[in-house]
Amino acid sequence: MSFNLNEINEQANRLFLITGANSGLGYESTKFLLKKGATVIMCCRDLEKGEKAKQKLLKFEYPGIIELLELDLSDLLNVKAVAGSIKKRFNHLDVLINNAGIMAPPRTLSKQGLEIQFGVNHLAHMLLTLELLPMLNEKNNSRVVTVTSGVQYFGKIAWEDLQGRYKYDRWAAYAQSKLANVMFGLELNSILKESNSKTTSLLAHPGFARTNLQPKSVAANKSWQEEIAYKLMDPMFQSAQMGALPQIAAALLPNAKGGEQYGPRYNFRGYPKICRNAPKALDQFNRKKLWEVSESLIK
Secondary structure (H helix, E strand, O other): OEOOHHHOOOOOOOEEEEEOOOOHHHHHHHHHHHHOOOEEEEEEOOHHHHHHHHHHHHOOOOOOEEEEEEOOOOOHHHHHHHHHHHHHHOOOOOEEEEOOOOOOOOOOEOOOOOEHHHHHHHHHHHHHHHHHHHHHOOOOOEEEEEEOOHHHHHOOOOOOOOOOOOOOOHHHHHHHHHHHHHHHHHHHHHHHHHOOOOEEEEEEOOOOEOOOHHHHHHHHHOOHHHHHHHHHHHHHOEOHHHHOHHHHHHHHOOOOOOOOEEEEOOOOOOOEEEEOOOHHHHOHHHHHHHHHHHHHHHO
16 A cells, blocks of 8 residues: 555644654654644654744644644653643644654663663653543544654564663664564554554654754764765665655554554655564564563653
8 A cells, every 4th residue: 555645634623743843754744734734732852943843834834733842752750741731731632643763872861760762762652652542532543653763673672681781782772662662553552452442553664764863873972984874875865754754644544554554665765655564573472571561661
């Protein structure tokens, strides 16, 4: 099944929440939704950057409405508090897009002492999703879209060292967090299906998309080798606008189903289609195990 923009209806009176909405894929998804008349809650770690993105979007004079919120995914207490304020302010949510992410920094800890990539990319989004599920369940055909990466296929869960305390490889930790995204998304969909929920869980990955993740990784690691590698690979990268299409497809295509993952047609670039989930994410025992371990960590 390939992506067709013409299948996307107007989104007036529908409420979306996007994490990491001020740049890259999140910004492009917000822009698309505003054009369709949606109300978008833009969640941003840096409120100043979020405000700049909001003002830039307002200049397009799209029919949609922007709500801007500060959200620090590196702090689970902040995630819980922001989710609480969202629940007080809004009475429903149509789509949650877990888009924000951190890629391959030196070993860094979250506010709760968790390895930052596992903490932000996986745990914080799991907590946010579980907190907002009652709002999603208020609406028919509501969706949770979790954004992963092509490195999901190379990832493995380091069960004995989830936080990289004994051995830390920044790229292995990134791949672990992106595999965890898929395992979470699939397990969430199974749980929702079993409870006859109105909500479904889908996944998306952008392929090679030009965003601020690459320059941030280079700056954080002060790696000239990585900088050269990105320059050599640059012709393979597609725009953030193209990279955002898989998550837009997962969020909006009328026939999209729970458990599906959307990615670029030609593996790393092109318009989206349904793509395969990482084989390691299909193991139900390990999915349940990760869910239970993650649940204990976010409590």
